[in-house]
Amino acid sequence: MAETLQPSSGRIWPYLSTRWSLRLLFSVLAAALLIAVAAIGYYQLRLHDEWHHIEANQRHHVQLQREQLADDMRNFAYMFVFMRNQLGGHLLDVNRKGRDVLKQDMLAFISSSDFYDQIRFIDLSGMEVVRVDYNHGHPAIVPDDQLQYKGDRYYFTEMMGLNSGSIYISPLDLNIEHGSVELPYKPTVRFAMALFDANGMRRGGLVLNVLAESMLARFRDTMIDTPASSMLLNRDGYWLHHPDREREWGQSVQERSGESMAISNPQRWQQINRDQRGQFVDHGEGGSGEYLVTFDSVRPLGTMPHMHGLRVHIAHDGPQWKVVSLYPVAALKGQMQELRNRVVLVAVLALILVSSFLVIIFRDRDREDRFRRALHIRTRAMDEATGGIVICDAAQAHIPAIYCNHAFERMSGYGREEVLGHNCGELLLGEKSDPEIARAMRHAVAEGYAYRGVQRNYRADGVMFWDEVSIAPVHDLSGTLTHYIAYHQDVSERMQADARQIRLLADVKKLSRSLLTIRDRERQDMAHTLHDDIGQLTTALQVHVELAAMAARDGDHVREEAVISELGILVRQLMQSVRNSLQGLRADPVEGTGLAEQLQQLCSRWQRTGLDVQLCLYDWAWSDVDELPRAMQRHIYHFMQEALSNVVRHAAATRVNIELEHSGSMLHIRVRDNGCGFNDESVKKGMGLISLRERIEAMGGRWLLDSKSGGGTIVGGAIPLADADAGG
Numbered sequence: 001m002a003e004t005l006q007p008s009s010g011r012i013w014p015y016l017s018t019r020w021s022l023r024l025l026f027s028v029l030a031a032a033l034l035i036a037v038a039a040i041g042y043y044q045l046r047l048h049d050e051w052h053h054i055e056a057n058q059r060h061h062v063q064l065q066r067e068q069l070a071d072d073m074r075n076f077a078y079m080f081v082f083m084r085n086q087l088g089g090h091l092l093d094v095n096r097k098g099r100d101v102l103k104q105d106m107l108a109f110i111s112s113s114d115f116y117d118q119i120r121f122i123d124l125s126g127m128e129v130v131r132v133d134y135n136h137g138h139p140a141i142v143p144d145d146q147l148q149y150k151g152d153r154y155y156f157t158e159m160m161g162l163n164s165g166s167i168y169i170s171p172l173d174l175n176i177e178h179g180s181v182e183l184p185y186k187p188t189v190r191f192a193m194a195l196f197d198a199n200g201m202r203r204g205g206l207v208l209n210v211l212a213e214s215m216l217a218r219f220r221d222t223m224i225d226t227p228a229s230s231m232l233l234n235r236d237g238y239w240l241h242h243p244d245r246e247r248e249w250g251q252s253v254q255e256r257s258g259e260s261m262a263i264s265n266p267q268r269w270q271q272i273n274r275d276q277r278g279q280f281v282d283h284g285e286g287g288s289g290e291y292l293v294t295f296d297s298v299r300p301l302g303t304m305p306h307m308h309g310l311r312v313h314i315a316h317d318g319p320q321w322k323v324v325s326l327y328p329v330a331a332l333k334g335q336m337q338e339l340r341n342r343v344v345l346v347a348v349l350a351l352i353l354v355s356s357f358l359v360i361i362f363r364d365r366d367r368e369d370r371f372r373r374a375l376h377i378r379t380r381a382m383d384e385a386t387g388g389i390v391i392c393d394a395a396q397a398h399i400p401a402i403y404c405n406h407a408f409e410r411m412s413g414y415g416r417e418e419v420l421g422h423n424c425g426e427l428l429l430g431e432k433s434d435p436e437i438a439r440a441m442r443h444a445v446a447e448g449y450a451y452r453g454v455q456r457n458y459r460a461d462g463v464m465f466w467d468e469v470s471i472a473p474v475h476d477l478s479g480t481l482t483h484y485i486a487y488h489q490d491v492s493e494r495m496q497a498d499a500r501q502i503r504l505l506a507d508v509k510k511l512s513r514s515l516l517t518i519r520d521r522e523r524q525d526m527a528h529t530l531h532d533d534i535g536q537l538t539t540a541l542q543v544h545v546e547l548a549a550m551a552a553r554d555g556d557h558v559r560e561e562a563v564i565s566e567l568g569i570l571v572r573q574l575m576q577s578v579r580n581s582l583q584g585l586r587a588d589p590v591e592g593t594g595l596a597e598q599l600q601q602l603c604s605r606w607q608r609t610g611l612d613v614q615l616c617l618y619d620w621a622w623s624d625v626d627e628l629p630r631a632m633q634r635h636i637y638h639f640m641q642e643a644l645s646n647v648v649r650h651a652a653a654t655r656v657n658i659e660l661e662h663s664g665s666m667l668h669i670r671v672r673d674n675g676c677g678f679n680d681e682s683v684k685k686g687m688g689l690i691s692l693r694e695r696i697e698a699m700g701g702r703w704l705l706d707s708k709s710g711g712g713t714i715v716g717g718a719i720p721l722a723d724a725d726a727g728g
Contacts, residue, residue, distance in 0.1 A: 020366035024358060031354045039347040047336055054332060055279060058228060058294040058325050062277075065222050065230065065323045066296045072215045073189070076115070077167065080191040080208050083109050083119070091121060091195055092203055099130065103141045106132040111139045117175065117188060118209035121195075124160070124202060126151020134211070148178065150207075159192035159205040168192040171320065172212055172240050174252040181252055187212035187240070216241050227331035228292075231324040237262030237269045240321065261324075268293060272322055281329070290329035295322055388412065388488035390424050394473070394481045398423050399445060402483075411467075411490050413460030424486060428467065430458030441469065448473050448481050454491060466492045541570050576608075594626035595633040599640060599658065606644055612654060613644070618661035625660065628667075632699055632719070636660075636669060639695045643671035643715055646692075651675025651713060659716075670704065670716035677707045689715070 084091075086109070090102040106119045110132050121130040128147040133140055150156050155170045162168055170190035175182045191208045216232070219241060223230035232241035237260045238251040250259035261269040268282050277296040284290055298321040382389045388408030392399045404419045412419070412428060419427070425441055437455045444451035450472050457467040468491045474483040544567045551560035603613040617625070628636075640658055647653050653675030661668040693703045696717035707713035 017366055017370065020362050020369070024362045027358050027362070028351075028355050031358065032351050035347050035350050035354070039343050043336075043340060043343045046339060047332075050332065050336065054292065054327060055294070057226075058292060058327055059279060061223060061226070061228070061230070062294045062296045062323050062325050065219055065232075066298050068218055068222060069215065069232075069298050069321065069323070072218070073169070076189065076191060076208075076210045077169070079113070079115075080167065080193070083208065084193060084206060087206075091206065092197055103130055103132065106130060107139055107141055110134055115211055115214060116208060117186065117211045118207070120150075120207045120209075121204060122150055122156060122159075122207060123204040125149075126153075126156050129204065155190050155192055155207065156205070159194055159207065160202070162192075162194040162205075164194065164196045164200070166194070171234060174249055175209065176252075185249065187216060187249075223325070226327075228325045228327040231261075231322075231326070233261060233269075233272075233322040233324060235273075235320060235322075236260070237273070272324060282326075292327040292329060294325040294327070297321070298323055388490075390419070390486040390488065392424070392484040392486065394448075394483055399484065408488055411459075411465075411488060412457075418460075424488075425469075428455075428457035428459075430456070430462070430464060432456050432464060433458070441471065444471060445484060454495075465490050466495045538574065541567065541574065544570060579605075594622075595628065595637060596622040596625040598637055599625075602637070602640060602644070603658065606648070606656075609648070611648065611656060613656045613658065616657055616659045618659065620660055620662045624662070635695050635699050639669065639692060640671065642692055642695075646689075646715075647671070647673045647675060647713075651677075653712070665721050667719045667721055668716065669719065670714055672712065672714045674712045677709050677711045677713050679707075679709045 087102065087105055090098055090105060102121070106121075110116045110119055114134070114137065117134045119132045120128050123129050127149050128142075131142040131147055133142055153176075155168065158168050158170070168191070170188075170192070172187060172189050175186040175188040189210045189212050191210065192205055194205045195203050197203050219232060220230065229243045230241070231239060231243075233239055234251065236251060239248045239259065239261065242248050247256065247259040250256040258264075261272075265282075271278075271280060271282075272293070272295045275295075279292065279294045282291045282293045382403075383405045385405055385407055388411045389403075389405045390401050390408055391403040393402050400421045401419050401424050404416055404424075408419070409416060412424075414427070425438070425445075429438060433456050437453050440453065441451055441455070450470070452468075452470045454466055454468045456464055458464050468489040470487040470489075472485050472487075473481050474485060476482050544563050548560055548563040548567065551557075551563055599615055603615050606613045626633075644656065644658075647656055651673050653673035655674045657670075657672040659668070659670040659672065661670075689705065692715055693705075696703045696719070699717075699719045701717040701719035704714065704716045704718070
């Protein structure tokens with residue numbers, strides 16, 4: 001089978017089946033999940049690496065700032081010691097000449113660098129003895145009358161408490177002149193040393209004011225090209241440096257006393273102030289945002305070695321300054337946005353690529369599965385088909401059968417082993433087979449075109465049957481004839497049915513002739529009506545009109561009135577005759593009204609002729625009559641109309657009962673008169689009674705006729721309501 005039947009070319013179905021579509025959907029979802037996990041993992045890994053890089057970078061920046069501050073402070077301390085050594089014994093000379101030399105030496109020292117703002121020699125009372133100012137690049141010796149009292153300043157007190165050989169370093173704050181903060185602001189660090197004479201007696205102190213602005217400028221410059229904010233705080237949490245310059249020097253400027261990290265962000269300051277150095281993520285207060293906080297402590301001169309027997313003394317215990325860097329986490333998210341976009345793009349492209357690959361794979365698998373199932377279905381369909389199917393090999397000379405289904409085995413009586421390898425067209429031929437049809441079939445096969453015909457074939461047991469054979473050629477992709485498919489159908493019953501149909505057609509023709517006879521009778525009845533009733537009434541009208549005219553000419557008014565009265569009667573009779581004729585010709589007398597009303601009107605019309613007509617209902621209501629199907633209502637009305645007409649014409653009756661009785665699923669209708677009746681069988685076969693019977697049978701009913709001479713007549717029938725409903 002597999003070697004003989006070739007798959008058809010092209011796609012069997014253009015789309016995936018539901019089963020393979022669901023598999024594809026789940027596979028794409030699984031691939032999407034794996035790609036998403038890989039993309040998220042890669043992104044998180046890169047984010048983690050970038051975060052660690054930022055942490056290390058921030059620690060490095062803070063360390064650089066701390067070292068830069070420490071280096072600057074060490075340089076200032078070295079220069080201060082160098083200046084003290086250079087001034088030497090002039091510091092303690094009390095004569096005028098010695099003081100002048102001291103002033104000139106101090107002036108030369110301050111002129112050598114723009115880092116120094118003031119050099120002062122202060123006596124034990126706190127009064128400046130000698131002072132030299134940098135004076136914004138124009139160094140000058142301050143006159144004696146402008147010297148100030150500094151005994152109330154904290155650094156004087158701290159200096160006077162030092163032992164010989166100790167250096168005092170003040171906090172970084174703003175310079176104060178004459179009791180007020182000097183404007184513009186001048187950040188200052190003071191180096192001080194107590195002076196002793198040869199006997200070890202305290203004689204005063206030397207103070208060097210260092211301008212810290214340049215140091216702070218270098219501190220700021222180390223944090224360029226970074227989104228981080230660099231800050232420098234003193235031990236109380238006040239900003240010595242802040243990106244917003246308006247928040248600096250809260251410890252010195254009264255108006256900025258609230259500008260302190262210890263006040264604005266106490267949790268952050270508490271964690272910074274608790275440790276020497278560290279790094280943590282601050283989630284912010286009041287929605288200020290997340291920051292990576294990196295901090296380190298600066299102890300000025302804390303690592304400075306001893307110089308010439310001097311030792312360093314810091315103004316307060318513990319760290320003096322805090323270097324703080326705030327790196328906004330949002331900046332990292334912004335930096336990672338490009339990477340995130342690339343990762344998403346790569347993930348989407350990967351998903352599209354994988355999805356396309358899966359679509360191709362699943363489409364091929366689905367196509368293969370569909371073809372396999374289609375081939376199986378086709379084979380099963382041929383096996384289970386009700387008609388016989390035979391496939392023959394056109395490549396062989398005698399065109400043998402290579403397949404036949406079960407229906408062909410049942411129809412022919414031959415087993416599959418008996419059929420395969422034989423020419424079925426010859427196998428089924430018999431004594432009464434039509435040779436012309438056999439030759440036409442062989443010619444069609446030889447020429448390679450389709451054929452259809454009906455042949456007398458014979459089963460294996462010799463029984464003849466009518467076989468309708470359809471032969472179709474099958475070509476491969478190159479157009480070469482490879483097989484024939486023959487469809488065999490046992491049409492014996494159809495042939496018999498055709499014969500019966502011919503007989504029925506003859507019966508129909510006979511019935512048509514009967515209908516033509518009935519139509520001719522209706523025409524004759526109409527002609528009779530026009531001649532006997534309307535014609536005679538019209539003639540009478542003409543005669544009475546002439547009589548009325550003659551009476552009018554003669555002036556005989558009495559005769560004229562009598563003739564006119566008779567004319568009125570004749571006109572009414574003519575109108576009634578025309579109305580009766582039209583009523584008989586109506587196509588649907590119950591259209592627009594119910595059967596009950598039409599029957600009542602029919603009875604009323606005949607009652608006006610003097611006939612006693614009664615309409616009787618048994619176990620039936622007027623509303624039930626109107627619920628009958630419209631077709632049944634029309635048949636009943638015409639039946640009653642024709643029956644009453646027959647009574648008037650032939651029965652010589654004075655009373656007629658129209659009866660409708662409901663009994664179970666049957667409706668009984670009867671027209672009963674007290675006329676003359678009849679016994680003659682020829683009368684029972686008259687056209688009037690035949691028409692009534694046909695109407696009863698048209699409704700699926702049983703005909704009723706009961707009459708005897710002198711005993712009246714009953715016509716009617718029993719009609720099944722169920723059949724009537726189906727027919728309506």
